[in-house]
Amino acid sequence: MHLDLSPPLLVFGGPYSNLRALAALRERADALGISASQTICTGDVVAYCAEPEETTQAIRTWGCHVIAGNCEEQLAASADDCACGFDEGTECAALAKGWYPFANARMSSHSRRWMAALPQAITFTLGGLRFRVVHGGTRIINRFLFGSQREALREELENSGTDVVIGGHCGVPFIAEVGSRMWFNPGVIGMPANDGTPDVWYGLIRITGGQVEFSTHRLSYDHTSAAAAMHRFGHADGYAQTLLTGLWPSLDVLPSPERAATGQRIAPQTVRVAIPASRAAAE
């Protein structure tokens, strides 16, 4: 799906059934004067937290752009598991046997039909740069890609046919410049980023002073109530504790550098790219 978008843009991943975090993000967007038509979610509206159907309805009511995550693909098909890409026998895979059936049992047929109709990718042009929004990798929806994986990012970016890829799925925010291209993962709003704080993350893309500016931002929200809701629904596994501590229940999916950064407060990033004169003139 190709869109015509006007800056600034707000981009975010993984609401993960966390209704309170989604509400806080919408308030932040309103405060920034950013409309739903300038906002993009990279998928996984439903996952670990307490209110899958309510969160789906809330994001539909908001009306921002959403692409399909692996969770939407699986729930749309009423599949048996999340297809997150966790290795069998790991803690993440064991936890998914708890939260995925919980979510799957609560999704309305209306919401499943909406999920089935979501695009797998969005493309747009902004500031002379070509963008592609994907969930995980450019070819594999559940590929985990972290900022330390430079060669994997290089290969993905070369395959993308664009200047910038906006990706989600992995749960950790990062902006990686690789050659003349960029991978921008704005993080997720449904779970903390394993940095020992309960904050969640989103990203902004602005045009300022002849440059395209990419930035990542913390979002504080009522995480105590989000964890309490998981207890109230009888769905309090390791992720309920993560909402409070900011530490993931398992580090299975993390490469060594991100694993070593567990509990270290993540600093927001800002990267500016000059608008290519030739393309800006043509736009």
Ligand SMILES: [Fe+2]
């Ligand atoms: Fe995902």
